[in-house]
Amino acid sequence: MTTSNQKPFSYIAPGAPKVVKAGGVANLDLPILNLATNESSFGASPLVEQAIKERASQPNRYPDPASTDLRNAIGETFGLDPDLITCGNGSEEVIDGIARVYARPGDEILFSEYGFLQFPILCWRTGATPVKAAGDGLKTDVDNLLAAVTEKTKLVLVANPDNPTGTYIPAAEMKRLRDNLPSHVVLVVDSAYCEYVDDPAFTDGLELVAGHDNVIVTRTFSKAWGLAGLRVGWGYGPAEMISALNLMRGIGNVNAMAQAGAVAALKDPAHVDMVRAKTDEARNKFEADLKQFGVVAVPGAANFVLVKFPTEDTNRRAIDAHRHLAAENIYVRSNEDYGLDDYLRITVGTIEECDRVIESLQRFFAA
Ligand SMILES: Cc1ncc(COP(=O)(O)O)c(C=O)c1O
Incomplete structure (x- = not known):
């Protein structure tokens, strides 16, 4: 397994969301989790x-x-x-x-x-x-x-x-x-x-x-x-x-x-078989866990999942979740540039990484 301390490149671009918590303080003590660029979390052979x-x-x-x-x-x-x-x-x-x-x-x-x-x-x-x-x-x-x-x-x-x-x-x-x-x-x-x-x-x-x-x-x-x-x-x-x-x-x-x-x-090639199996396992659990928030995964197959946020609550939109996750040093991809404002694209990493997203979203939806 690999970890990265680098912020994903897309977030140092102009227009990136400000990494701040409510109260204005960035939560910099948390390790950075990049789920924005669809890298493999399972390393290489x-x-x-x-x-x-x-x-x-x-x-x-x-x-x-x-x-x-x-x-x-x-x-x-x-x-x-x-x-x-x-x-x-x-x-x-x-x-x-x-x-x-x-x-x-x-x-x-x-x-x-x-x-x-x-x-x-x-x-x-x-x-x-x-x-x-x-x-x-x-x-x-x-x-x-x-x-x-x-x-x-x-x-x-x-x-x-x-x-x-x-x-x-x-x-x-x-x-x-x-x-x-x-x-x-x-x-x-x-x-x-x-x-x-x-x-x-x-x-x-x-x-x-x-x-x-x-x-x-x-x-x-x-x-x-x-x-x-x-x-x-x-x-x-x-x-x-x-x-x-x-x-x-x-x-x-x-x-x-x-x-x-x-x-x-x-x-x-057995490495790729392992990656496919672990990604499937993590993806299935992640998609099921997201349902508790009314966040729905678009059916597909890749090492990422496009998820749609409920639109009724104007304080809990995809863009708000994006900002909240970034404040907890979790980077995912927002999709306004695709015209998919209600969606986030999240790389499917390890089960532990996906669980960290779920735990963070629990705080987001409870706040
Ligand atoms: C659909 C698609 N094609 C091509 C690429 C380019 O990948 P790379 O240049 O790393 O081979 C990407 C990268 O994310 C991609 O999502």
Whole structure:
């Protein structure tokens, strides 16, 4: 298990809530609990630290710019051709590269209404126009996405499960989306949280790539594999796309310790099984415990849960709970920027961490 004394980065940004208790005094004696950035609370395989230490003795040597060992290890683990894999400084970098390759000012980038915040950010970076397709409630709606495609659409991005909603669409729906997209549109399936889904109707989308030149799937080591601090992600797509992305990315974009750590992580898939089981256990208990406050979890699967606060009591809104939790050094994610003002997104950590949130909310609702 890991703990962090760092405040999550989002809270040192302008506009962050003031960390004060009623009476104006911050409760700084409590340890910081970051449940705002969907890191794993279950650490990484012990093999990772050992591999990093070994590589750390040669900081004077450049990393392999082609991440060859890592691509080979990913290929072996997932049954993929390593030549169709590109590695990135987190999957964020891979997704960013896709947008930089395909989107220009005047083009359109399409995503779901409550799609991951990086998607509009890609539009700011590339000058493309963001287009949002209404969801089916909080879930991606394939018909609405297809209806929003125009001649200007260059990319359709679907995070599955999505962030912040945690909702996902089944494999058949993702395939229907791919099959009905015109060939000038690239489909990006962002499967950052796929390891947490235990549903036979779901896949990570890797099977959608074969025989198509306009589909790419991104994956990350940041979540279930526990390597958020190393920054390693990867994309699997058609040869032409991978070669364009390899030209777009920086040389040595995945540093040597990160490559070594990720290769070691792949040798221990049982670690991910443990993380999935513990996350499930904690999530089930957490969702049940939240019901005592009338706080309802959105059905989904990820290492976080989006929860809706009751709206009748104007002193007990999500934003008030957010402030209260922050005053007790518990950081969770508010969602006004998604238009989901009544919701908080809370990382599912250990049972003890979730219990600390529940105990804090007991004080919040009793006050
Ligand atoms: C849906 C989704 N995609 C991609 C990422 C990027 O992850 P990373 O760059 O750490 O691989 C995140 C991070 O939280 C995410 O939530």
